[in-house]
Amino acid sequence: MKDLSIDFCGVKFMNPFMLSSSPVSNCAEMIARAFDAGWGGVAYKTLATQMTKIIHPSPRLNKYNNQACRMVGLQNVEQVSDRPLEHNLKDIKWLKKNYPKHIVVASIMGFSNKEWEILAKASEDAGADMLELNFSCPHMAIEGSGSKVGQAFDLVELFTETVKKAVSIPVMAKMTPNITDMNEPAMYAKNGGADAISAINTVAAITEIGLDDLIPKPNVFGKGAVSGYSGPCVKPIALRFMAEMAQNPELGLPISGIGGIETWIDVLEFLLLGASTIQVTTGIIHYGYRIVEDMMEGLSDYMEDKGFNSVSEIVGKALPNVHHTDEFDLSRQGVAEYDLDRCIGCGQCYIICQDAGGQALSWDAENRRPVMDEDRCLSCMACSFICPVEDMIHYKEMPKGWVRHDPEPMEI
Amino acid sequence: MGEGLTLTLATEEAARCLLCFDAPCSQACPAGTDPGSFIRKLHFRNVTGAIRTIKKNNPFGWTCGVVCPTARLCELACSRTAIDKPIQIGKIQRFLVEHGWAVGFSPIKKAEIKKDKVAIIGSGPAGLTCARELALNGYDVTVFEKKEKAGGNLRYGIPTFRLSEKGLDREIEEITSLGVTVKTETPIEGKDGLTKLKEEGFKAVFLSPGLWSPVRLGIEGSDLNGVLSATDFLGAMRTHEASDVENLVRDKVVAVIGGGSVAMDAAMGAKKLGAKDVYVLYRRSYTEMPAEEKEKIQALNDGIHFFILTQPVKYSGKGSLESIVCRRTRLGDPDDSGRRRPEEIQGSEFEMPFDVAIEALATEPDTGLRELADLTWDNKTITVSDANLQTSLPWVYAGGDIVRGPALVVEAVADGKKAAEAIAQHLEGKGE
Numbered sequence: 001m002k003d004l005s006i007d008f009c010g011v012k013f014m015n016p017f018m019l020s021s022s023p024v025s026n027c028a029e030m031i032a033r034a035f036d037a038g039w040g041g042v043a044y045k046t047l048a049t050q051m052t053k054i055i056h057p058s059p060r061l062n063k064y065n066n067q068a069c070r071m072v073g074l075q076n077v078e079q080v081s082d083r084p085l086e087h088n089l090k091d092i093k094w095l096k097k098n099y100p101k102h103i104v105v106a107s108i109m110g111f112s113n114k115e116w117e118i119l120a121k122a123s124e125d126a127g128a129d130m131l132e133l134n135f136s137c138p139h140m141a142i143e144g145s146g147s148k149v150g151q152a153f154d155l156v157e158l159f160t161e162t163v164k165k166a167v168s169i170p171v172m173a174k175m176t177p178n179i180t181d182m183n184e185p186a187m188y189a190k191n192g193g194a195d196a197i198s199a200i201n202t203v204a205a206i207t208e209i210g211l212d213d214l215i216p217k218p219n220v221f222g223k224g225a226v227s228g229y230s231g232p233c234v235k236p237i238a239l240r241f242m243a244e245m246a247q248n249p250e251l252g253l254p255i256s257g258i259g260g261i262e263t264w265i266d267v268l269e270f271l272l273l274g275a276s277t278i279q280v281t282t283g284i285i286h287y288g289y290r291i292v293e294d295m296m297e298g299l300s301d302y303m304e305d306k307g308f309n310s311v312s313e314i315v316g317k318a319l320p321n322v323h324h325t326d327e328f329d330l331s332r333q334g335v336a337e338y339d340l341d342r343c344i345g346c347g348q349c350y351i352i353c354q355d356a357g358g359q360a361l362s363w364d365a366e367n368r369r370p371v372m373d374e375d376r377c378l379s380c381m382a383c384s385f386i387c388p389v390e391d392m393i394h395y396k397e398m399p400k401g402w403v404r405h406d407p408e409p410m411e412i
Numbered sequence: 413m414g415e416g417l418t419l420t421l422a423t424e425e426a427a428r429c430l431l432c433f434d435a436p437c438s439q440a441c442p443a444g445t446d447p448g449s450f451i452r453k454l455h456f457r458n459v460t461g462a463i464r465t466i467k468k469n470n471p472f473g474w475t476c477g478v479v480c481p482t483a484r485l486c487e488l489a490c491s492r493t494a495i496d497k498p499i500q501i502g503k504i505q506r507f508l509v510e511h512g513w514a515v516g517f518s519p520i521k522k523a524e525i526k527k528d529k530v531a532i533i534g535s536g537p538a539g540l541t542c543a544r545e546l547a548l549n550g551y552d553v554t555v556f557e558k559k560e561k562a563g564g565n566l567r568y569g570i571p572t573f574r575l576s577e578k579g580l581d582r583e584i585e586e587i588t589s590l591g592v593t594v595k596t597e598t599p600i601e602g603k604d605g606l607t608k609l610k611e612e613g614f615k616a617v618f619l620s621p622g623l624w625s626p627v628r629l630g631i632e633g634s635d636l637n638g639v640l641s642a643t644d645f646l647g648a649m650r651t652h653e654a655s656d657v658e659n660l661v662r663d664k665v666v667a668v669i670g671g672g673s674v675a676m677d678a679a680m681g682a683k684k685l686g687a688k689d690v691y692v693l694y695r696r697s698y699t700e701m702p703a704e705e706k707e708k709i710q711a712l713n714d715g716i717h718f719f720i721l722t723q724p725v726k727y728s729g730k731g732s733l734e735s736i737v738c739r740r741t742r743l744g745d746p747d748d749s750g751r752r753r754p755e756e757i758q759g760s761e762f763e764m765p766f767d768v769a770i771e772a773l774a775t776e777p778d779t780g781l782r783e784l785a786d787l788t789w790d791n792k793t794i795t796v797s798d799a800n801l802q803t804s805l806p807w808v809y810a811g812g813d814i815v816r817g818p819a820l821v822v823e824a825v826a827d828g829k830k831a832a833e834a835i836a837q838h839l840e841g842k843g844e
């Protein structure tokens with residue numbers, strides 16, 4: 001196994017894999033098992049003072065299935081920790097005593113400037129290695145908190161500043177994706193003194209509506225709500241925010257990547273776009289802590305294969321390849337190329353080329369095979385995405401000067 | 413019969429479907445079943461639409477989902493086979509019909525009965541399908557059934573462990589609820605029986621009586637107690653004689669002679685009724701056995717012993733069967749069926765003690781059928797026009813096993829549909 005350790009804001013992580021602040025990091029007993037499974041760190045379930053009573057809605061979660069594919073997304077109305085603050089602090093102490101090499105990041109959420117300060121100090125005193133400021137939960141039942149703060153950029157700066165003054169450990173600000181440009185609040189956090197950014201928190205969403213009672217789910221005794229949505233379906237959106245922040249030279253802060261991570265490949269993609277640690281919840285809600293074993297092994301084997309000696313060498317490695325679309329070389333064109341010897345004749349390519357592509361395919365009914373007219377192919381490559389035969393359809397570049405034939409207009 | 417799929421499992425199976433263009437599975441069913449459509453509908457959560465597709469096409473959609481040899485029809489055509497294994501089309505079909513029952517969704521609505529009277533003889537899948545189609549078209553249909561209950565071979569030929577009575581009853585009830593009259597224990601017999609129906613006001617007749625006369629081995633000792641046909645054995649299991657056949661085989665050593673689906677049913681049936689040991693005696697080898705592969709495997713797993721290359725030549729016993737003398741065979745050149753011909757090996761005789769012998773060879777039309785009307789026959793089947801199943805009498809149509817010889821349920825369903833259309837055309841063409 002490769003050395004997977006990485007430095008993040010001066011804190012040494014044994015590997016970049018963290019539990020994010022959520023039900024999966026609710027107490028020390030759980031987190032200890034996660035550490036035993038291989039997770040290198042935790043963003044401990046968000047602490048709040050007990051000045052406001054926290055009660056979780058019931059039920060808390062709802063799934064988003066795509067056909068037979070279970071839980072491609074997950075919606076939640078979970079609140080910050082409802083455990084007494086002193087219990088949580090005790091658990092953090094216990095964790096640091098029993099797992100001194102593992103990193104405990106205390107996630108905190110204040111409901112006033114003073115509360116941010118109290119929580120930050122208490123966490124540092126309990127032994128937390130870092131803080132994560134939860135500016136981003138999209139469904140807090142307490143007014144003016146969570147992502148409401150993350151969307152009011154001056155408050156991001158104010159609370160970050162308050163916390164930074166109160167503690168000496170590194171501080172990371174957690175961003176909401178429910179905005180247009182994440183660089184804006186991230187810059188406010190930086191101006192407030194943040195040492196790192198974590199992103200993304202959940203996306204405000206509605207996953208499902210009861211067809212008989214017409215109530216969105218989770219159906220909390222007759223009421224649904226727009227609330228936080230996570231899981232593999234949000235990963236592409238999270239990667240976009242990674243790239244945009246990591247490519248911003250003014251920001252220049254380390255990033256902890258979050259959003260739909262389940263496999264080592266997901267991890268790698270976050271790293272390649274600039275994250276240097278990653279955090280997971282929904283993947284664990286789906287499969288349990290054990291998934292980290294495959295992340296470690298997969299990442300290590302990839303590094304071995306590609307000759308990387310440390311995780312930090314990977315961080316941001318794909319950023320130079322992320323461009324604006326106006327930089328593309330449009331003089332180079334191509335088509336889809338079929339290896340028809342391997343075709344099984346399902347004809348899905350023909351259907352979608354007719355209805356969504358360039359009508360480049362016709363259908364040889366007798367032999368049940370598509371027949372390609374290259375000059376009509378849009379090179380959308382959609383056929384290759386639905387073809388059930390692995391790697392049967394490839395992209396082929398056409399010679400310079402080749403011109404695609406557009407459809408003729410109808411005769412009137 | 414085993415448990416069916418759940419909505420989740422059926423949806424997962426449907427997700428494996430490649431949703432082919434011009435789906436090959438939908439071209440592979442004699443009865444015109446369209447899995448390409450109903451699986452796509454299930455995939456897109458149009459579950460009621462999927463049930464409608466099945467039930468509109470085939471009143472025995474559930475039955476066919478259970479008993480149809482899909483492995484050599486729709487599932488053989490499935491494109492997914494080239495990737496791993498075919499979609500379990502039969503299981504999905506069965507599930508969808510059961511789901512409709514569970515949620516109370518019934519896609520077929522009764523039509524007003526206001527057209528001519530049509531008589532149907534025999535209430536098997538061909539007859540009842542024809543009856544439903546005609547009733548939905550407004551015809552006043554009466555089905556005449558010789559036996560105690562409707563269903564024909566589905567009831568008296570297929571044991572309940574392969575096809576549950578509850579499901580069968582439900583599909584038949586769906587048909588009768590559309591205004592079809594079924595007169596059970598009402599055989600149409602005797603000379604000019606069809607002419608009498610005509611005199612009663614029936615304008616057309618569909619003959620679908622099936623094949624109920626068992627072909628017998630005819631070897632010495634066939635009249636001993638304990639020697640019977642599979643037709644009688646399986647039929648009795650469904651009547652008040654059920655306890656008689658149970659007493660006949662319980663704790664006994666039973667031989668089933670033959671290698672088709674009926675032989676497998678009889679063998680497994682005897683085993684389930686408590687037979688001590690059941691042997692299948694078959695004169696060719698395992699691969700020539702006409703039973704479906706899964707039935708053979710199921711029988712083997714049920715503990716049935718297969719004696720292949722074995723030809724019974726004599727039953728012995730005093731009053732009751734005590735043993736069967738058999739001769740070993742070896743396979744020669746292919747015969748007309750394309751299968752290698754069994755040749756008995758002289759001097760290879762051996763004698764095995766048996767208490768019961770069930771002959772599952774073949775079935776033929778009841779002899780009385782030839783009296784009913786002056787129809788043209790081709791040996792053991794009624795001759796009909798391929799195009800419309802019309803017999804040599806223009807107002808008499810025929811389908812199912814009586815026309816095809818032993819055939820599949822889906823083929824019977826196909827005949828029922830075809831005949832219904834032809835009869836309607838015939839009657840409407842006359843302007844009556």
